[in-house]
Amino acid sequence: MFEKSLYDLIRGLRNHKGGEREYIQESIRECRKEIRGSDMDLKATALLKLTYLEMFGHDMSWASFHVLEVISSQKFAQKRVGYLAAVQSFRQDTEVLMLAENQLKKDLTSPSLTTISLPLIAVPHVINPSMANSLLSDILPRLTHSSPLIRKKTIVTLYRLALVYPETLRPAWPRIKERLQDENENPSVTAAVVNVICELGWRRPQDFLPLAPRLFDLLVQGGNNWMAIKIIKLFATLTPLEPRLVKKLLPPLTNIIKTTPAMSLLYECIHGIIQGGILASIEGTVEGDEIAKLCVGKLRSMLVIEGDPNLKYVSLLAFESIVSSHPQLVSLHQDVILECIDDPDISIRTRALDLVVGLVSPDNLVSIIARLMRQLRNAPIESALADPENDRGYHGGVVPYADSDDSEAEESLRPAEIRSDQAPPLPEDYRINVIRRIIEMCARDTYANINDFDWYIDVLVQLVRVCPSVKGTTGAMEYTGGGHSLTSDDISYDIGRELRNVAVRVKSVRPEVTEAAQSLVLVDTRDKMFTVSGNGGQGVLEAAAWIVGEYANLATNPQAVMTSLLHPSTINLPNQTLATFIQAVPKVFAHLSGSDSISWTPERKTIVSLLVARVIHFLEPLAMHPDLEVQERAVEYLELMRLSSEAASAQETGDTHGDFADPPLLLTQAIPSLFMGMELNPVAPGAQKRVTPPDQLDLDAPINNSLQSLLRQAEYDSALGSDVEDEVSRAYYEKPSTRPEPVAAADRLEQPKSEYTSYQRSAEEEYLDPDIVARRKAERRERHKDDPFYIPAEGSGTSTPNVLRTNNGEEVDIDSIPIMDLDLSQAGQIRDRSPGPAPPKQKTRRNFEILTDENLGSEDVSSLESARPELVLPRSSAKGKKALLQLDSSGLGSLSLDEDGDHVSKLDIERREQEEAEMAKAIKEVERMRLEMQRANERIEAKHLPPEGTVVKRKKKKPKAKVEGNDTPTVDEGGEAIVVKKKKKAKKPVEGTDALVEGAADGEPDAKPKKKKKRRLISLDEPSGS
Amino acid sequence: MINAVLVFNNSGQPRLTKFYTQLETSVQQRLISEIFTLVANRPNSSCNFLPLPPLLANSSKSTTPGAQHNDTPSLVTYRHYATLYFIVISTSTESPLALLDFIQVFVEALDRLFENVCELDLIFNFETLHATLGEMIVGGVVVETGLDKVVEGVRSQGKVAKRPVNESKGGLTLSGFGRGEVPWAGR
Structure with missing residues (x-):
């Protein structure tokens, strides 16, 4: 109907x-x-x-x-x-879910198989914690339903209950385990249990170690490849916990690899061996080498097999997980892997790209990068049509239009395969990924792989041109303070950072970098430098502007740079970039006008005045800019320029042909010294943290004991407007006894702040007060001797980088590379300390000197690790958002499946069952104890009498040994559970763990039941004897 | 685990949507269309694994690697049969090659149930389509991969309706879908 x-x-x-x-x-x-x-x-x-x-x-x-x-x-x-x-x-x-509960319960207990299935399948989709609690008592009994159809579904449903309400797993787990241990169980049900355990396994692998023997048997028995795959996956999470498993697993896994006809199983075996750390743990042994060779060899043949891209894909995945631990093994197969970078299939390309990052070396870097650059250059920019945001369904619901009856018509809708000479358009995120990877490979270990920096600069400039355009940022960023987070996603900022890094670190190519930056900044050449379509690559301007400013003396055409910086179009740049441009302007200005060797002729005066006027004209509107950073810089430099203007016009000019006339000091001394005093060097991200505060500086001491009350007072004063009601209000508002300790005020002050100011105060004063800069120059130099982040320009003589370069030419004498001794152990004497040489840490590559990050003390690994990725890719920080489609199982992580300990909250079903079970348990226990006593007596007769105090312990333990050895699995579980519980209470924690370890050891699958029993008895007797 | 199973045709119209976590309808639709965009541009010679669609890529990037790793969907597997795409989104606890086999079993089961299945069968009997999937996956976990048992399970729920007589057309041509004869058959 x-x-x-x-x-x-x-x-x-x-x-x-x-x-x-x-x-x-x-x-x-x-x-x-x-x-x-x-x-x-x-x-x-x-x-x-x-x-x-x-x-x-x-x-x-x-x-x-x-x-x-x-x-x-x-x-x-x-x-x-x-x-x-x-x-x-x-x-x-x-x-309405609450209303559904009764119906669900009713259907779960229906006599009809098909009816029971319905709620079992539906519950995982609609479950919530309270429902899980109440439905548990109805679902749990279905585990022993006569039909395997119901049993297997019930197992999974129980797993989903546990995901929303982890405590439900406690009563369910023993029963699920029972299903697994039952050798007569329907194979479908066993497979379902294995699937569920595989899902649970990685969360709490330690709980599943005891199951290893049974799982191992299932794996060896074979027959079901689906299940074997899951078991191998599970073992991969267990092996790190139990190294002995490795030895056990190797023969069957090797056997499977050699014999299985199923490619999926073969692959998962290899993957499991890698994933489970098996390769690493047997490295060096003959076996280990053999298995490693076998795996990699199989992976290679998967890669070269014709016509199966799927195998290509998965073998690249496996290579990727192996490359971090065994790079030399993988690099043997470079030839085939590199081919995959150019595979027509974008999925395979992406995998290969991730893989080569781990393979890169100085020898193959250039050829790898060349391949990638070729891809970027030759592929057309993706058309707007393919943009997912233009896709239907993005803006609203999809309308199901009429289905075509004609299969031909549908067939024709499929896009024809693109097989023309032109490469297919690259998706944008792939493009970004490639650029990111290129930078990552080149910058690795502070350019350890790069032999030719001129080449690298060319690559970077080229990358700017192939940058994908950025969507819809310009408008949004202009007037929002949050522009930073938006822009940092743009890959061109990363390119810019790289350029800057090279400029700072590699002095010998600084002129070339500056040249490149200049060509990026110049308005005239910008058209050529950036992509024709879209606004891609604009982010690089920020770093380029910084470079041309900082190294203005190296720029070949500072006049043109200045013109470009002051170009009207500059105002349309993103705020952050605009701020950098403003900062670059006075730097270039200082270079252009600051020469003190040229006489102050009328001609020069005119030129300088004109330049100042242009800068002022540029800065004036920016002094009202909505972005604070831009505004502040504009205002400061505007004032400086006005002073310069005054100074320039006030200074008497000399005769054109006559004697030398002094140019204004402000131009020749003060302004240049703002920017050119010291070389800026890279500082390790962790360095600031290592600066130890001076001994005398007690950050916990209150600055002003009555600060709190002063603040409070100020608040009241402003709030009340008068102190007429002071007495009254104080009675009402002030909490007399709960007033925080005065110390808290000091605590709340940010500690690093005080340090910061102590180092930077001098510089700030100069910015604020430019008039006195010249007068205090000498003083400042003296002070900077103490500043760990500056290398003094004069003083120790050997340490000026420029001197170094001219003295040594391109061949750098490592020993003479200046290293600041930043040992702050005598922080108290920080002011009096003078810099001394320290052993050099950096290496030189050919004729390039690469500055490493400056750091304090010895470079420890942890700080390096955290520093490196940031150096190249300061990406936006992770948001704490849960991933789409993700099913959070983290709740399971905290749940212990051990039945020990007091449960804070008992589930309904647990409480009910507990009462019944306790009675049964008690009876069983009594019976067992009686049997045990009997046996113990027999044994005592045979052996020496153990010391008195341990008898109790032995009694508690023995039932476990006996039960595990002899009984059927079903009884076994119950018995074991009780005993573990009892034992935990009776024993000291140390002994408890010992026993657990022994238990795991005994769990080795090959042990025959009888043998096991014997061994167990011995191992249990040992602690009691000692 | 398996996060979602989707079936849509060559023009992106959904024929089956099953999400094993609750998801807003609009997000579901967006995900479908993103995946369709990815899958429709792939030539037949490409491999059967998709890069993560933007929706999933963004959210998985934001989670910290390591602990959360196995909970996030990381694998999009698809197969293309005549006019239909079958897509499975899963986490790393599933085996990529086994999932391909899984899709194959699913389609074979449908073929057995409908006798030479075609898209129209699935349109008009989408309840049966759901029932078949329900026999194979419960709550994102695979419960059955045996073809016979799946078919048996569906048939036990009642007679599988045939497509209307006048609507008949060529089937999904089980034998002929490209690499149908899976060399790594996991069964």
Whole structure:
């Protein structure tokens, strides 16, 4: 009956080509009417139709109550429609769920197999913690249902209950384990248990170690490749915990690798060996070398196999996980891996790209980069059509238009394979990824792989041109303070940072970098430097502007640079870039006007005055800029320029032909000294933290004991406006006894701040007070001797980098490279200390001197690790957002499956069961104890008498040994559980762990039951004897 | 685990959507269309694994690597049969090659149930499509991969309806979908 109606709907859709939207609205209206009626058939049909439309994005959350009505139908077909609708349409906030509980319970206990299945399948989709708690008692018994169909589904449903409410796993786990241990269990059910354990396994692998023997048997028995794959995956998480497993696993895994016809199993074996750290743990042994060679060899043949891109893909995945631990093994297969970079399939390319990053060396860097650059250059920029944001469905719901009856017509909709000479367009994120990887490979270990920096600069400049354009940032960024986070996603900023890094670190190519930066900054050449389409690469301007400013003396055409910096289009740049441009302006200005060797002729005066006027003209509107950083810099330099203007006009000019006339000191001394005093060197990110505060500086001491009350006072004063009501208000507002300790005020002050100011104060004073700069220059130099972040320009004589370069030419004498001794152990005498030489840490590569980060003390590994990635890729920090589609299982991580300890909250079912179980347990225990006593007596007769105090312990332990050895698995579980619990209470923690370790050892799968029993007895006797 | 199973046709119209975590309808639709964009541009010679669609890539990037790693969907596997794409989104606890086999079993089961299945069968019997999937996956965990048992399970729920007589057309041509004869068959 209802099929016909859904059929009608679908047919109707086909007959309303072009008018689907109206037709659907009409149909939904009908459904609303039908679903409210009392006719169950009609209701169910309407619901089915709604579910169908939901698939296309049409909301049906309003019908959730009707879903429940249909679920409660007596007819299976209708019930099924109801459950389907619930699964498809219920969301986290669906409120009627509470009402569904009783119905679910009822269906779970139905005599009909198919009816039980419905709630079992639906529950994982709709479950919430409170429901999990109450449904548990109904679902748990289904684990022993006579039909394997029900049992296997129940296992998974229990797993999903545990995900939302981890405590439910405690009562469920022993029963699930029972299913696994039962050798007569239906293989489908066993496979389902293995699947669930594989999901649970990586969260709490230690809980699953005891299952290793059974899992091992299942693996060796073979027969089910699906299950074998899961078991191998599970073992990969267990081996790190139990190294002895490695030895055990190797023979069967090797066997599988050599014999299996199933490629998926072969692959997972190799993957498991890598993932489980098996390769690493047996490295060096003959076996280890053999297995490593076997794995890599198989992976290689997967890679070169013709016509199966899937194998290519997965073998690259496996290579990737192996490359960090065994780079030399992987690099043997470089030839085939490098081929994959140019694979037509973008998925394979991406994998290969990730892989080569681990393979790069000075020898192959250039060829790898060349391949990637070729890709970037030759592929056209992706068209806007392929942009996912233009896709239908992005802006609104998808309208299901009429289905075509004609298969040919559908066939033709498929895009023809692009097989022209032109490379297919590269997706944008791939493009960005390639650029990022190129930079990462080149910058690794402070350019350890780079032999030719001129080449690298060319690469970087080229990268700017192939940068993908950035969408919709310019408008949004202009007036928001949050512009920074937006722009830092742009890959061109990373390129810029790289350029700057090279400029700072590699002095010998600084002129070349400056030249490149200049060409990027110059307005005239910008067209050539950046991509024709879009605004890609603009982010590099920030770093380029910094470079031309900082190294203005190296720029070949400072006049043109100045013109470009002051160009009207500059104002349209993003705020951060604009601020950098403003900063670069006075630097270039200082270079242009600051010469003190040229006489102050009228001609020079005019030129300087004109330049100053241009700068002022540029800065004036920016003094009102909405961005604070831009505004502040503009205001400061504006004042400086006005002073310069005054100084320039006030200074008497000399005769054109006559004697030398002094130019104004402000121009020749003061302004240049603002920017050119010291060389800027790279500083390790961790260095600031290592600066130890001076001994005398007690950061915990209150600066002013009455600060709190002063602040409070100020607050009241401003709040009340007068102190007439002071007495009254104080009585009301001031908490007399709970006033915080005065010390707290000092605590709240940021500690690093005080250090910061102590180092930077001098510089700030100069910025604020430029008039006195010249007068204090000498003083400042003296002070800077103490500043760890500056290398003094004069003084010790050997340490000026320029001197070094001219003295040594391109061949650098390592020993003479200046290194500041930043040992601050005598921090107290920081002011009096003078810099001394320290042993050089850096290496030189050929004729390039690369500065490493300056740091304090010895470079320890941890600080390096944290420093390196930041150096190249300071990406936006991770957001704490949960991933889409992600099912959070973190709750399971904290749940212990051991049955020890007091449970804070008992589940309903646990409480009920506990009462019953306790009675049964007690009876069993008594019986066991009696048996045990009997045996113990026998043994005592045979052996020496143990010391008195340990008898109790032995009694407690022995039941475990006995039960595990002899009984059937079912009884075994119960017995073990009790004993573990008892034992935990009776024993000291140390002994407890000992016993656990022994237990794991005994769990080795090959041990025959009888043998096991014997061994166990021995191992348990040992502690009692000692 | 498996996070979602999707089936859509060559023009991106969904035929089956099953998400094993609750997701807003609009986000579902967006994800479908993103995946369709990715998959539709791939030539038949490409491998069956997709890069993560932007929606998933962004969210998985934001989580810290390591602890959360196995919870995040990291694998998008697809197969293309005649007019339909079958897509499985899963975490790293699933084996990529086994998932390909899984899709194959799913399609074979449908083929057995409908006798030479075609897209139209699935359109008009989307309940059966869901029931078949329900026999194979519960709550994102694979419970059955045996073809016979799946078919048996679906049939036990009632007679599988045939497509309307006048709608018949060529099937999904099980034998002919490209690399149908899986050399690494996991069964």
